[in-house]
Amino acid sequence: MKNLIAIIVIFTTFTQVNGQEGYTSNDNYSGNWTDAATWTKSQPWLADVPANPVNGSTAYVDIYGAITQSSNLRLEGGSGMNIYDTLLVDGDFTLAGSGTVNIANSGVLIVLGDLDASGGTLAANDGRVVVTGSLDISGGADVNNTASGTNGFYVYGSITRRGGAQFNGSNSVAAGNFQNETDLQNNDPDLHTLVTGGVLPVEFLYTEVQVTEENEVLVSWATATELNNDYFVVERSVDGVNYDAVKSVDGAGNSEQVLTYEVIDNQVTSGVYFYRIKQVDFDGNFDYSDIARVSIADNSSFEIKAYPNPTDGPVMLNISAANDEVVKLVIRSIQGEVKKMIESSDLSVQVDMSSFPKGYYFVEAFQGQQKKVLKIILN
Numbered sequence: 410m411k412n413l414i415a416i417i418v419i420f421t422t423f424t425q426v427n428g429q430e431g432y433t434s435n436d437n438y439s440g441n442w443t444d445a446a447t448w449t450k451s452q453p454w455l456a457d458v459p460a461n462p463v464n465g466s467t468a469y470v471d472i473y474g475a476i477t478q479s480s481n482l483r484l485e486g487g488s489g490m491n492i493y494d495t496l497l498v499d500g501d502f503t504l505a506g507s508g509t510v511n512i513a514n515s516g517v518l519i520v521l522g523d524l525d526a527s528g529g530t531l532a533a534n535d536g537r538v539v540v541t542g543s544l545d546i547s548g549g550a551d552v553n554n555t556a557s558g559t560n561g562f563y564v565y566g567s568i569t570r571r572g573g574a575q576f577n578g579s580n581s582v583a584a585g586n587f588q589n590e591t592d593l594q595n596n597d598p599d600l601h602t603l604v605t606g607g608v609l610p611v612e613f614l615y616t617e618v619q620v621t622e623e624n625e626v627l628v629s630w631a632t633a634t635e636l637n638n639d640y641f642v643v644e645r646s647v648d649g650v651n652y653d654a655v656k657s658v659d660g661a662g663n664s665e666q667v668l669t670y671e672v673i674d675n676q677v678t679s680g681v682y683f684y685r686i687k688q689v690d691f692d693g694n695f696d697y698s699d700i701a702r703v704s705i706a707d708n709s710s711f712e713i714k715a716y717p718n719p720t721d722g723p724v725m726l727n728i729s730a731a732n733d734e735v736v737k738l739v740i741r742s743i744q745g746e747v748k749k750m751i752e753s754s755d756l757s758v759q760v761d762m763s764s765f766p767k768g769y770y771f772v773e774a775f776q777g778q779q780k781k782v783l784k785i786i787l788n
Contacts, residue, residue: 420645431469432459434494436701437616447476463488463508472496472516473700481522484508484529492536493683494627494718495698501542504529504550512536513650515559515685515697519604523566526550526574534650538562539593539604547571554586562586563593574642592743599696607724609637611688611696614667618684618703622780626653626674626703630686635664642687643672649683649700660688679705684782706779713774719786722763726783728756730776737775762787 412445432448432455434440440447445457462483472492481500484490489509493516501522504510508529512518516536523542531538533554543566546552554562554577564587570576576585579580614631621627629645638660644652656672674684682705686698711730730738738751739756748765751758762770765787768784772783 414588416717418575430455431467431471433458433471434474434476436473436699438699440474442476443476447474463502464488464506465489469677472704475699492518495519498522501525503527504531512538515646515650515652515700516628517600521604524564528553532721533562535560537597537600539600540564541590541604542564543569544587545569545571546574546576548574552576552585554576559596561586561588561592561596562733563590581635582677599690600692610690610694613686613688613698616684616686616698616701620703620705621673623675624677624679624705624780626677626682626684626705627671627688628674628684628701629669629671630698630748631667631669632661633667635661635668637690637692638664639689639691640679641670642676642689643689644685645674646683646685647680649702652683652685654687662691676707677769681705706777711776711779711781712772713772713781713783715772715783719788720762721788722761724760724762724785726758726772726774727759728758728774730756734776739773739775741771741773742766743770750751 423444431451432445434632438447443458447749448458460465462485465486465488468487469488470490471526472490473494477497477499479499480493482498483503483505483773485505485508489511491511491513493513495517497519502520502524504526505528506721510531513532514535518538520542522534523757524540524544526546527548528550530551530553535555537560540563544564562585567585568582570580571584610635614633615632619627641662643655644654645655655674658670658672661668663719684701687695689695696703714727715723716727718724726738729735733754735752735754739747740749740751741747749778767787770787771772773783774781
């Protein structure tokens, strides 16, 4: 376990520090490896899609959507791959050299062929791996698999270890905790259905997140069809690996029309959050939506003050901000009527309210995703 943790930490550090040249797939997106629309590249001079084989010229490839490679795929030469969502290889997958594949707890790697590791490290962690062909590791390759039960490493064909290759630090195949197709069908029938080309109980159309004016997170998703669907669980993570339940929502059971769902998460502060939807059947089987990511700005450095307050008309609005972005000011009556709107790059704004009826007013200040509200009394 210590070796596994070390591998993950090293890989994460590598992608963050030396990952200037790499690719990140789009969130909430299903697409092909060879489609430029699938990827965001870190540098403008890079090719539109990751090369195949992925080698040392590409430091990292991060999978956040449901991505399909329609032929063989090879990872080598010190490149790293993080799978947070789903990668389906419709062919053989080869891991060589010092390449590293790290599968997050919510990640899924499906290989509709053979998985051949002649070097490098495959860290399955507590994710899901399905190989419909054979697994062959050799050389200095290392396969680390801590998953069991529903989350597991499933190999339909033969498993072979040669040379100095290891399973979980051991020379024994049994130490790899591998399971077979029957286990997958029993433990995770939804994934088995997906691998065999069948129809899943729920077809997600999208999973989206956005920050509200109150700095809460609105999680929304839609389904095209539902079959035997009991309920959903909205799950949140701060690291993209470990998730906590936020709220449960009843499913429709069976439906062939588009249905939309929404949940507000008000238990958040500033920072980056990852969300996914866990879908649970009436028989207890479950599956996950794509992962959606959102960033909440820190409002602690954004403030607005008014002087004098109360005022008989003229008032100076003083703004403190962490950057020089334009600030939008909206003055509303207590009934919500907009009395004045101002956009300014100055941090001190003089406003004359003498023509307004006496009473209470609210000044709303916006900068980017940040918002502050101040009450002013007009005598």
